[in-house]
Amino acid sequence: MAQQAVDKMLLKGPRIGITPKPGGKGVVGMPVYMWTGKGAETYGPNSASATAGAVTVTATAKVSKIVWTMGDGATVTCTTAGTPYRAEYGKKPSPDCGHRYTQPSSVQESGKYHVTATSTWTIDWTGGGETGQLTEIRDSAVDITVAEVQVLN
Numbered sequence: 575m576a577q578q579a580v581d582k583m584l585l586k587g588p589r590i591g592i593t594p595k596p597g598g599k600g601v602v603g604m605p606v607y608m609w610t611g612k613g614a615e616t617y618g619p620n621s622a623s624a625t626a627g628a629v630t631v632t633a634t635a636k637v638s639k640i641v642w643t644m645g646d647g648a649t650v651t652c653t654t655a656g657t658p659y660r661a662e663y664g665k666k667p668s669p670d671c672g673h674r675y676t677q678p679s680s681v682q683e684s685g686k687y688h689v690t691a692t693s694t695w696t697i698d699w700t701g702g703g704e705t706g707q708l709t710e711i712r713d714s715a716v717d718i719t720v721a722e723v724q725v726l727n
């Protein structure tokens with residue numbers, strides 16, 4: 575019944591926020607900020623119930639971590655939703671979920687880094703005098719471009 579309650583929830587992968595934005599260009603060595611929108615379907619909490627006879631099971635899901643596969647061989651594990659980048663942050667690294675590329679994305683065959691964000695949803699359930707925990711995995715992906723800046727003297 576706990577799985578039936580979970581099946582009623584619409585748990586999705588992260589609603590990816592990243593700098594550089596897909597379609598824009600980042601620069602090698604500059605901080606990359608990663609985050610997700612904090613909706614019930616993308617970060618939680620999200621609750622649903624299922625009933626069979628006199629027993630009702632209620633499940634509550636929330637993201638416990640997001641593992642970012644950065645496309646350059648690096649992975650970053652974030653235990654928060656991350657911090658959206660704002661211009662006033664300048665060159666400061668993300669306080670909770672960030673990365674720095676050391677090579678331009680032109681080293682990739684596609685010319686872009688394929689970034690995948692994988693959420694682990696932790697689901698606590700209770701009902702019928704029992705409690706338990708389930709886990710669900712969801713992911714999302716974007717492609718970003720990171721360029722090298724050449725400086726001439």
